[in-house]
Amino acid sequence: MFDFRNRTLLLTGANGGISRAIAQTFFALGANCVLTDLDEAGIAAFALELDPTGARAVGIRQDAADPADADRALALVKERFGALDVLVTSAGLYRDRKVAEMTDAHWRTGIAVNLDGVFYTCRAAIPHFSESAAIVNVASMAGHRGSVGHADYAAAKGAVLNFSRTLAMELAPRVRVNSVSPGLIDTPMVRGLMDANGAALIAGTPAKRLGTPQEVARVVAFLASDWASFVTGETVHVNGGLYIAS
DSSP: OOOOTTOEEEESSTTSHHHHHHHHHHHHTTOEEEEEESOHHHHHHHHHHHOTTOSSEEEEEOOTTOHHHHHHHHHHHHHHHSSEEEEEEOOOOOOOBOGGGOOHHHHHHHHIIIIIHHHHHHHHHGGGEEEEEEEEEEOOTHHHHOOTTBHHHHHHHHHHHHHHHHHHHHHTTTEEEEEEEEOSBSSHHHHHHHHHHHHHHHHTSTTOSOBOHHHHHHHHHHHHSGGGTTOOSOEEEESTTHHHHO
């Protein structure tokens, strides 16, 4: 349906559950893929699995909280493929701890990865975008309604939503900027929630099931495609109706 041939994707946090589906979707639609993750060996292996020739997919280490790593990732994009057409920021850190027990270090690390990392990578990418490029930032339903035990994550994701809206205005009309907010998606990140309260969460979801990583990836591909050429500054919820029903 969408054609990303001769276009280049940079995807951060690319070795995660949703992120792998995003990479697989874009690669299948013809994109060149620069995939980054804190797990250097894991992302290199995934890129090789995706493209054994190494011609269209490459995996490198990126610590989202390190601005120098963002610069290195963009330098690789330029060296290998030229201009950048699609940036998807998906690096994230999700840990359980209530505010009363949260240390300064825990808070700062969560904000550094989930918010600062989006800023660093988007900022580094700006000089490298092609005409009619697109950014899709992966936020979360937690950024809209909060999440007990995950204050750092929810606060950062809420900030990502407003950062994305601001960036959409600053980069228009050359670059479109949108967000996706996944809900309960069948990945390792939500399995603890499902173990603790899965029946109630499914009962409260109008779709009556978990979403799949592929369902998020397809929305990301749409937002990055020419079919969404008049969509910018928006957030698409991918949660089976849980957000409106709660």
